[in-house]
Amino acid sequence: MEFRIDRRSGVAAYQQIVQQTKQALRLGVLLPGDRLPTAKEVSQTCAVNPNTTLKAYRELEREGLVEPRPGLGTFVRRSLARPQAGADSPLRTELAGWMDRAREAGLEREDVTALVASVLEERYAGSTVAAANAEALGTPGARSTGE
Amino acid sequence: MSNGMGLGGPAVESAIEAHGLGKRYRRGWALKDCSFRLPTGRICGLVGPNGAGKTTLLGIAANLLEPTEGTLRVFGAAPESAEANRRGAFLAQEKPLFRRFTVEETLRMGRELNPGWDQKAAEDIVRAGNVPLGAKIGTLSGGQRTRVAFALAFGKRPDLLLLDEPMSDLDPLVRHELMGTLMAEAAEHGTTVLMSSHMLTELENVCDYLVVIAAGGLRLAGEVDELLAAHTLLTGAKAGEGLPRDITRHTVVESRVSGRQVNALVRPDGPIDGAWQTDTPNLEELLLAYLRVPDAPPLISPSAQVTDRAGKAVAA
Known part of the structure; x- marks a missing residue:
């Protein structure tokens, strides 16, 4: 597993690591028991601050996805592969149907993206955003001042 | 020195602490009334326009310059002390090395002068760039010389690494590799880094701490996350x-x-x-705004504030 930090994406580097780890957990690239790269390894390959990786791993740990084992590294606890979101799930079929209707109604790709993003924001407000904000306010951690 | 003994004092040791620091050259003040602290273990970007006093600040911390007023402490010790000398390493912008020394002789000099010398770390950095150990410094390209200077600084295994525009003469590939080496080093040894740079986008994922000076005065200091969240x-x-x-x-x-x-x-x-x-602004937007408006009110986050002897926070 190697992370790819896009410096122009506008998404904070630690969030990119969180997202890429989750994506790997959804796709089965990472399985329970797998070891994540160490902060030193990520720093070396991506030239990012080691705290970035530690912060991402703390967030993944809070969500119960990974666990640190002192002296050994950070390991995957559970997978994110969900049958409800699989290729033949009813939810996916419904969404595909909705998108077909949106297209027939003349919506462009950007319109659909904006619409989906705004409903997503409305319906899922407060679930992941709150955690990200708490983090942005500087929760003390391993290498931080701890004041 | 305040080492977190007082009520509400800083809990972490300071790698650098400046109190009312100022430096006047014949042309005028290069640095004026600068008070801040850099906690240990941080990777701190030092940002400011040309002539803002960045090199002066680094020079004082590296014991190359004496302040006109105020004090600066490195791990609680005066910059000229043996303690500060042993624990700090400085990489100057012009990367001064002996041109007639070979690479190997340069590393040997590092070994002889520094008790905690790590020959393997130094050689690894030189080898990664395929710099021949027998070559004279004077025959190396700018990028290769920078690499040897990096090796000399890393080999010392410093607790505080002071870097003045370290990446300016490197191609993007080498820059990425050496930045990676720097970050990995910091991850492994908890090295505190204070690094001046003009490459704002590059600082974004590298620095977790920031000191911004403009027109000789302190504009911003503190945790990157806190500074961003405050705007x-x-x-x-x-x-x-x-x-x-x-x-x-x-x-x-x-x-x-x-x-x-x-x-x-x-x-x-x-x-x-x-x-x-x-x-929320990104780091580049925040820095550009403060660089464009040098008279914007300064912001010093709590972890970057120094306390006077009575334990009160000192306004920067």
Whole structure:
């Protein structure tokens, strides 16, 4: 597993690591028991601050996805592969149907993206955003001042 | 020195602590009334326009310059002390090395002069760039010389690494590799890094701490996350003349009006009223705003504030 930090994406580097780890957990690239790269390894390959990786791993740990084992590294606890979101799930079929209707109604790709993003924001407000904000306010951690 | 013994004092040791630091050259003040602390284990970007006093600040910390007023301490010790000398390493912008020495002789010099020398770390950095150990420094390219200077600084295994524009003469590939090496080193040994740079985008994922100086004075100091979270970008339409009160009731760092549209970077003093689109700035937007507006009110986050002997926070 190697992370790819896009410096122009506008998404904070630690969030990119969180997202890429989750994506790997959804796709089965990472399985329970797998070891994540160490902060030193990520720093070396991506030239990012080691705290970035530690912060991402703390967030993944809070969500119960990974666990640190002192002296050994950070390991995957559970997978994110969900049958409800699989290729033949009813939810996916419904969404595909909705998108077909949106297209027939003349919506462009950007319109659909904006619409989906705004409903997503409305319906899922407060679930992941709150955690990200708490983090942005500087929760003390391993290498931080701890004041 | 305050080492977190007093009530509400800093809990972590300071790698650098400056109290009312100032330096005057014949032309005038290069640095004036600079008070801040850099906690240990941070990777700190030192940002400011040309001539803002960055090199002067690094020079004082590296014991190459004496301050005209005020004091600076490295791990609680004076810069000229053996303690500060042993624990710090400085990589100057012009990368001074003996041109007639070979690479191998340069590393040997490092070994002889530094008790904690790590020959393997130094050689690894040189080898990664295929720099021949037998080559004379004078025959190396600029990038290769920078690499040897890096090796010399890393080999010392410093607790504090002072870097003045370290990456400016490197190609993107080498820059990425050496930045990776620097970050990995910091991850493994908890090295504190203070690094001046003009490459704002590059600092974004590298620094977790920031010191911004402009016109010789301190503008920003503190945790990158805290500094970013303290600011909000506002975009919206204005009705009457001048800046709307919705904006001016906050601390305005910078504002721009184009037609009916208003853009402002503010430090909110309470909730944002009105129909404004709010965004958190990225590091580059924040730095550019403070560099463009040198008289914007400075912001020093709590972990970067120094305390006087009575234990009160000193305004920077």
